[in-house]
Amino acid sequence: MRIWSRPIQFKSIHTKIALAFSCLILCTTVILSYSAYRLSTVAVTDTSLAYTKQLIDQVDKNIQTYIGNMESIATLSLSNNDLKRYLALKNPADPEGLQLTNQISNYFQSIVASRNDIASILFAGSNGALVSERPASDFKPYSELITQDWYAKASRSSGKVLISPSHVQHLYKDEYKWVVSISKPMPNPLPGTASGVLLVDLNYNVINDLCNQIQLGQRGYVFILDQAGDLIFHPQQQLIYSGLKSEDMPTLMQAKEGTFPSPEKEQNKIYTVSTSSFGWKIVGVTYAGDLIGNKKDMQLASMMWGGIALIIALGISILLSITLTRPIKVLEAHMKQVEKGNFNIRVDVEGANEISKLSRTFNLMIGKIKELMSQTLEDQEVKRISELKALQAQIQPHFLYNTLDSIIWMAEMGKVDEVVTMTSALSKLLRSSISKGEELIPIAVELQHIENYLTIQSIRYRNKFTYAIEVDPDIQNRRILKIILQPLVENAIYHGIKHSPERGHIHITGRRLDGMIELKVLDNGVGMSEEQLKSLMLKTRQAESGKGFGLHNVNHRIQLYFGDHYGLQFESEREEGTSVTVRIPDMPPLPNENDREN
Amino acid sequence: MKIRVGSVAIAVIMILLITAGYVVLSQGLEGKERPMILIPKTIDPHVEFWRVLNQGVSAAAKEYKTEVKVIGTKSESDIEEQIKLLEMAITEKPKAIILAATDYNRLVPTAQKVIDAGITLITVDSGLEGGLSASLIATDNYAAGRKAVETMKNYVQGPATYAIVSFVKTSTTQMDRENGVRDHLTQDPSIQVLDTLYSNGSEDKAYEQTKKLLSEHADIRGIFGLNEVSTIGAARALKELDPEQRIKLIGFDSSTDEVAFLEAGILQATVVQKPFNMGYLAVRTALEAYEGKKVKVNIDTGSEVITKENMYTSENQKLLFPFVEK
Numbered sequence: 001m002r003i004w005s006r007p008i009q010f011k012s013i014h015t016k017i018a019l020a021f022s023c024l025i026l027c028t029t030v031i032l033s034y035s036a037y038r039l040s041t042v043a044v045t046d047t048s049l050a051y052t053k054q055l056i057d058q059v060d061k062n063i064q065t066y067i068g069n070m071e072s073i074a075t076l077s078l079s080n081n082d083l084k085r086y087l088a089l090k091n092p093a094d095p096e097g098l099q100l101t102n103q104i105s106n107y108f109q110s111i112v113a114s115r116n117d118i119a120s121i122l123f124a125g126s127n128g129a130l131v132s133e134r135p136a137s138d139f140k141p142y143s144e145l146i147t148q149d150w151y152a153k154a155s156r157s158s159g160k161v162l163i164s165p166s167h168v169q170h171l172y173k174d175e176y177k178w179v180v181s182i183s184k185p186m187p188n189p190l191p192g193t194a195s196g197v198l199l200v201d202l203n204y205n206v207i208n209d210l211c212n213q214i215q216l217g218q219r220g221y222v223f224i225l226d227q228a229g230d231l232i233f234h235p236q237q238q239l240i241y242s243g244l245k246s247e248d249m250p251t252l253m254q255a256k257e258g259t260f261p262s263p264e265k266e267q268n269k270i271y272t273v274s275t276s277s278f279g280w281k282i283v284g285v286t287y288a289g290d291l292i293g294n295k296k297d298m299q300l301a302s303m304m305w306g307g308i309a310l311i312i313a314l315g316i317s318i319l320l321s322i323t324l325t326r327p328i329k330v331l332e333a334h335m336k337q338v339e340k341g342n343f344n345i346r347v348d349v350e351g352a353n354e355i356s357k358l359s360r361t362f363n364l365m366i367g368k369i370k371e372l373m374s375q376t377l378e379d380q381e382v383k384r385i386s387e388l389k390a391l392q393a394q395i396q397p398h399f400l401y402n403t404l405d406s407i408i409w410m411a412e413m414g415k416v417d418e419v420v421t422m423t424s425a426l427s428k429l430l431r432s433s434i435s436k437g438e439e440l441i442p443i444a445v446e447l448q449h450i451e452n453y454l455t456i457q458s459i460r461y462r463n464k465f466t467y468a469i470e471v472d473p474d475i476q477n478r479r480i481l482k483i484i485l486q487p488l489v490e491n492a493i494y495h496g497i498k499h500s501p502e503r504g505h506i507h508i509t510g511r512r513l514d515g516m517i518e519l520k521v522l523d524n525g526v527g528m529s530e531e532q533l534k535s536l537m538l539k540t541r542q543a544e545s546g547k548g549f550g551l552h553n554v555n556h557r558i559q560l561y562f563g564d565h566y567g568l569q570f571e572s573e574r575e576e577g578t579s580v581t582v583r584i585p586d587m588p589p590l591p592n593e594n595d596r597e598n
Numbered sequence: 599m600k601i602r603v604g605s606v607a608i609a610v611i612m613i614l615l616i617t618a619g620y621v622v623l624s625q626g627l628e629g630k631e632r633p634m635i636l637i638p639k640t641i642d643p644h645v646e647f648w649r650v651l652n653q654g655v656s657a658a659a660k661e662y663k664t665e666v667k668v669i670g671t672k673s674e675s676d677i678e679e680q681i682k683l684l685e686m687a688i689t690e691k692p693k694a695i696i697l698a699a700t701d702y703n704r705l706v707p708t709a710q711k712v713i714d715a716g717i718t719l720i721t722v723d724s725g726l727e728g729g730l731s732a733s734l735i736a737t738d739n740y741a742a743g744r745k746a747v748e749t750m751k752n753y754v755q756g757p758a759t760y761a762i763v764s765f766v767k768t769s770t771t772q773m774d775r776e777n778g779v780r781d782h783l784t785q786d787p788s789i790q791v792l793d794t795l796y797s798n799g800s801e802d803k804a805y806e807q808t809k810k811l812l813s814e815h816a817d818i819r820g821i822f823g824l825n826e827v828s829t830i831g832a833a834r835a836l837k838e839l840d841p842e843q844r845i846k847l848i849g850f851d852s853s854t855d856e857v858a859f860l861e862a863g864i865l866q867a868t869v870v871q872k873p874f875n876m877g878y879l880a881v882r883t884a885l886e887a888y889e890g891k892k893v894k895v896n897i898d899t900g901s902e903v904i905t906k907e908n909m910y911t912s913e914n915q916k917l918l919f920p921f922v923e924k
Contacts, residue, residue: 170861170910176854219661231912
């Protein structure tokens, strides 16, 4: 039961309005919250990317500062006069050389001691010179040192500074420090003197700390690539070497500056690149999801506010729909009462809106219906009475008595033919008046009836009048109210011809005119003066018994059935005669009219 | 009546919306609350292996936004204490427990309790009897042993006698390595393998044992040191008794001492593990298993053979000299 009753209940306007509002509000809220969320996401993303760029540039600057410092230290050290003299020696191991080694070593020591970012300074000359801030016993053999990259590459670099990737420095015995080294060959060595390379090691801790300090969202990190694409620093270097992770090297190597997403879409990485003056690339990696640090909070906030707005709006929509539909409900309740037959009500809905207009119209309509109903009742009553009266008028006892009297009289006189004619006419007249309850009959039937009537009257008023019936054959099957013509003919006989000294004539015509059917009863009797005509016409409109009542009834009945447009019309002139015109609508026969007649 | 039903329908929709919002919110909070617990064999800061493994764990924890709590014993041999720590970890109801079992058998009952409590269990470095854990992330030590033999073949050809210096008899790491070495050596019938020496984790004992062995067997051409301590002990003995470096030594693991012996040419090669990857993969796998994804029962983190020639390549120096922040 419940399952079926629900969809039906959704049909009520109230629910529909509420639902429509809800849908509308839901859509709007969802769209608004979503777009607000999107917009703020984009804004936050942009801001954090700009911030990332700043951070990366800062890292870049710091590293450049470190490298720059190291370069100037290298330049400074190389310009040391002791070093130049030391390099000029044929045999650095001779006493002078040892003395110089000591001096230079002290000089290097003072530099290293003053800066904790520098791990060591070492100079190796092609003449076998080897000096650092440490005692000579710590070194690995000279022959091994000069095969190492820093020396070999720098001595071929024609004066340029070399910056190595991060690596384990293995210059000293049993010491394996992570460093980034700068090696610089001795500039413009004097002719005849040996060449040499100075190595400055930067503590890798410096770069490590610098990069690790940077927080790029929850998961982001910084890494550094050198010119060749080797990793200087990467927090997950081991994973990259093992192939468990990868960075998009080709793209990174091409990029100089800027921000771009990783081509591997599923990683959601965003690279921010900054290239230092000596070719290192500082790369910041941020995760798109991380940029909006509190993405979840934002989602929750927009969901929560969206939800609150939704609940408020839904509440309002329910209230609104109730307010809107309440007058309709009132109206509906009243209509229910009307349905039950109670017309004595009024709907009181105040205001100027559609529903109050509707209720006013409803009130008007109810009033009208009430009026119409009472009128219909009245009309029905009048119709019934007038019909009854018509029937009574058809065969008045007086007429019957006179006719029978005439028949007796003629029988006594031995006028058998006339007795037969009259009796047969009377019998037909009686039969037509008792048979068939229909109000509307074909004109032909009405004409038969009137002919019977005229037959009887013409025998009774022997030689007093003649009659003729000329009705178009094509309107004979049209319908007419029964007992329309008889009162007219009766009037023509009793008021027109009876008082006329001459022999009278009654002429009945019928034709179609202007879409109506017009029947005329003409007599050449005494006629009427204008006053008489006027009072007759007045009488036909007023229900008064007595003289002219028949006419009134005929007119009244026609107008009741067909409207005020139709009815009787009189024309008369004294000593000339009277003509009564009956106008009725041209009504086609009922389809089974002919069957019934047969 | 109709109004009521409509309102009820809308009220129901609203309640559903609010509930959905609440569920999303509470889930978000729950994700942050429960950490993972890592129980390494030791939290001794002097043991580089575990520090590097920890770095891998931290890297993964950061990347996958999960909290990892590390609890552990001072010493690798404190099995009772590790069992207690594991019991304690269960009561904290973590997302997952990553365990480096100090004993192959004795931790099994407690590990079973972890699983019974519905907590994801991952073992790292050393597994458990019966393979209880969802996944074991470790070096394939048998394969590492095979690599050691293959490396040895570069230095020693033809029929030869070999010695193996190991650490503890019951350690699975040891057993796998030894089997790997032994199985691949004995494929060649001309090769003779002497009985394994057990140093029980003492460098001096390994040194003494190797010295004794060398004096007893003059025909030894190669020695396998199955861990750092054994390798150093053997290297010291070789330095003393074999100045011409005729006897070749292949070791395992890395330390400054081993590097020095590598550079000195006493140690020909060392097979190193990848603890960083181990830690990283342990966390990643634990998360996957926790989320109900299918994970491999065994994940080999691989090993590398490091020789004097390749020790300073950028890949290998990270393994040999892991950068550990001070």
